[in-house]
Amino acid sequence: MKKDLTFSDFLLQFLSTEEWRRPKVLLNNLIGRRTVSNLFWGAQYGLLPFFNLFSKLSADDFELALKRLHKRGLIESQQDGKVLLTKTGKQEQKSVIDYISQFHFRGIGLHTNLNNIQQCLNLVIQITSEFSYQNNRYYPLQYSGQTMARAKQWFVKNKSIELPRKLHAELTDFLLTIPADEANAFTNSMIGHDDFGLTDQQIETALNVTPFNWKLRSLSLVAAFVKWASADSDTHFLCQQIVSPWLTTSALSTSSALSYQLYLKNTNLQAVANCRRVKLNTIKEHLLEAAILTPSFPFQLILPNKFSSDLETYLGARTINQWQFDEVSKLDSQFSFFEFRLLQIERGHIQYAN
């Protein structure tokens, strides 16, 4: 139990003692910036499971967290901002990884923003709670228009005298799947009729943990709820409806998923570009995203099946992060950057889930 876990500690797991890493990649993955380069490096650093979990993280707070690691002698940094884990850092990293490994986010941030689901769930519970006490004069929680609208739709669709009992039963089912302490924390933050739950700070004090420790645990609780609610089941129809409007089935962006589907059908990049009326380069970007985020990507359809022996020697002697495109194109002038990146993705180790 790392009750004193801080955001700085959390960052340690993405750093290495052998390789200088770019902090920008950490920040951009944690806030969910979906670019090929960011996803590619995010995959190398083991960030994908945590993609988009901290969408509100500010650059200032991120900088501050790095500074703290520096102060504690856990990292060192270069002029260009790249950072390296120190020996002390490595020891600290181990205990952090041990602790974090109990959380299973599995890259859920590629499919949704957990914060939205949390808010929608809060609102749905509040509405149902007030309804169960037959009260319609209250201050509803004020979230974004989309969240308000979806919660309202859910209520209109499911409104019946039986609704409170049914939602109670479904939530009970879910809470039985997690440890009682976690279930207590999860429900104590809920807002309902005449009972407004505990604030984050009050829960932190009750659990005697740091704000970040509770943040991570509450995220993981929502993630567990989403996983449970979205699984096929006839027994929790209400919860499924809360969650499903916010989830995409594919880890890819809508646009990339579409290009990828078309490509699988006709395996001609130019044809996909024509069909979608976008530039060929855009389609290549979409496919790179698919290659990074889809475990069964058909690399063999695009990459040559053999390389010159010079090139093979060069590639084999280095890790994929050390490959230089300039060097590679000297050895084989036909080799494009697109193919180069694909090969890096194919041969690199991608951590899809933790």
Next chain:
Amino acid sequence: MQIDDKQLYKILQSKFGFSEFKPGQLDIIHRLCLKENVLAVLPTGTGKSLVYQLLGYLLRQPILVISPLISLIDDQVARLNRLGEKHVIGLTSKLDHNQRQFALNHLQDYRFIYLSPEMANQPEVLNALRRLTFGLFVIDEAHCLSQWGPDFRPDYLKLKDLRKQLGTPTTLMLTATATEAVRQDIIQKMALASDQVEQVVYSVDRPNIYLEVEHCQTSAEKKEKLIKLLQTLGGSGIVYFSSKKIANQMTELIGQQSGRSVAAYHADIDLQDRYRIQQQFMQGKLDVICATSAFGMGIDKNNIRFVIHYHMPGNLEDYLQEIGRAGRDQQESIAILLYTAGDEYIPSTLNMASFPSATNVQTFFMKPESRASFEPDQKQLLDYYRNQNKSAQEVSKIFENRQLAKQTNLMKMLAFVNENGCLRQNLLAHFDEEEPKHDEQCCGIDCALDAISTLHLDTKDIPGGKIAYGSSLIPWQTRLNQLFSQKN
């Protein structure tokens, strides 16, 4: 329009659940019914919004309300919803594209339309607004129009054009605090002549709030004093701090040392926690809220017994607004300002940071590529003046004057802190009001603990139901049963 007071009382009862108007409300409503433009100065907590909300039910024409902050708009919309009013919309940047389109296409169906001033500048919004005939054009927090006031908002300067474009509807300008100079400025900034506006000015004085300034030698002494005060004071209250960081630190200290249930409340606290804190505070489950001055608050609690300033505000307007949260039930309450020499540098450094320097203004005007790197607030301000075809020199001069005005306001605040005589006289003189009579219920200097006991503000309410610091969690089964009204 001929109206009958009976009808007004009927609406007051059926829509708002009151049987009596508060001072000023009925007078203003009468004038608005006669299509007179009104500038109303009503102290905080006297039901300013009820004036135009009641007209919304009387006039059968939509009411447009300009309000400076999204949080204030949300708050008003939520309040109207709670009163059972569904035909109300907050047109703010919070709406997504579809919702905005829907709202704009159905604008005629709303009784109350709240609008942030920057939204009014969008052509699409303006076009939709122009299709309607408004019963009333309301400018909430009208002091934001005045460059002499502490809360000047350049967006507000465009409201005079908006009013014209909407066919000059009857206009109500509302504020809780405005000196005579600021009132003149407001009228002028709306391009109205003095004889086109009726001024309804009520005293900003809140006689049931005892005023107190405590001078502390060191910041350690101030900390101790705060804890001692919180241990002594009986009811619930708010403590204001100049920064979120200090508010957080002190929340922890107060929780550990004073035995009071306490929560921090500022811009970094997320939405649902703000909601929880508001509701816990209203229900008396929380005693003390540690807030930052800069942060607007949707808390409408009548029986707040004390407001303490751990840091002094930058001007008397803010001070008055903040202490005005105490004693809305008209019962005896106290406002205590804690001061250590040098505290004035905290707000003044904040002031310095809020305006761009002459060099930065120059850069902004000369190098378009630099503009993206400016703080959003500064950029908005600078863009505004650039679009007014002002030169960099002129703009720098404007900022210099604003800076000077802020310094002057701070000096007045400091003079209040260092007042040897009657604090209330000092305060009211700033708002051009007549001298009140000092008595022992009025004010005191460096005698807060005595005052608390004389005023019987040390009476503890019955314990129980409080969220004690570090109390444990309720078992989830119990919690679910409570939430959904289920019996086990």
